[in-house]
Amino acid sequence: MLFYHMARNDGLEKLEMDPLYLIQHFRDRMDLLHYRKVDYQLRGQGQVEELKRNVLKLVEEFHRNPEKDADSDIARRTFAVADNHIFLKFHYAPCKVTAATREFIKPPLTEISERLTFNPELTAGYQTHPADLPPKQLYLFRLLEEQLKAEEASLLSVRQMENEVSTILQQRSTELCTPKLKVSIFNVERNELAKEGMKDRQLHTQVARETETDVDFLAPYFAHIGNSEKISYDEALGIRDNCIADFKQLLVDRIN
Incomplete structure (x- = not known):
């Protein structure tokens, strides 16, 4: 499906739907998001078709934000929903052939719902400057908290997009089954x-x-x-x- 992105609040320009994946292309968004892909679990035998498909992985890509440092500007983030992992890849800094990365293991749901705690052993990362000091725990805690909220918002957006696609397909099916002819205003015999x-x-x-x-x-x-x-x-x-x-x-x- 192709959309006129300026007429939508989410800037959606192109959508690809498949039984195993959903791909969205965005344009001119405030958060600089331009690509999103969702991988679904293969439906098993006996599974009810009306139920929402299980999300295995969600990938998002962002354009470069010149107001941020390259090592803190996310270029690609992957929410491995099934494995409870979050992978972050940041943009390349000038004159660098590698980019900084960060990985989080999501805490249990009980900790997320009650009070989020940070465990330094559940995160690892790569820095482009070996001489740089490791990031502080407060920074990592806020980064993890931000990504958990982003994952929830992205999954909600995906579910809303699925509902919108379903509504569009039902409307097209209704239009094809019960077509209505448009009569020109200049056709005085039928108008x-x-x-x-x-x-x-x-x-x-x-x-x-x-x-x-x-x-x-x-x-x-x-x-x-x-x-x-x-x-x-x-x-x-x-x-x-x-x-x-x-x-x-x-x-x-x-x-x-």
Whole structure:
């Protein structure tokens, strides 16, 4: 599915759906996310089709944020949902052939729901500068907390996208089963609104014509010369010319 990204709040431009994966391409997002891929578990025999598919892995990629250091600007993050792992790869720093990485082992769900605690043994990373000091535990704790929230938000976004795709497919199926023809406004034979408008115009024209038949159009011109019983040849030509001139002006006004 292709979307007009400027008309969407999430900036979605392209979507690919498969029984085993879902790929989204984004554009012009505030968080610089441009790619997301979700890997699903293969449905087993006897599994109810209406249930949501189990997510095995979720991968997201981001553009470079020049306001951050390369070693702290995430380029690719992988949520291994089934294995309870989080893998982070940061952007390449200038003149570097390697990029910093960080891996977290997610704590148990009980600790996440109650009170998150940080265990330094559950994380490991690679630094591009060997002489740099290892990151502080407070920084790693906040980074882990941020990634747990991001994983929850991403999974929620994926579920919403699945519902949206399902709604679109159901709507397309309904449209294909019960098609509705669109009639042009210029097709007066099949357009009911055009027929009604035509009838109204014809009725109005007929009433106007009936009204015009009872009107003496030359009466104002005879009144202008005094309604005399006899008129001269020149006066008759003058009445004729004035009447024709006024009629032409009336047509011009109607056209305008």
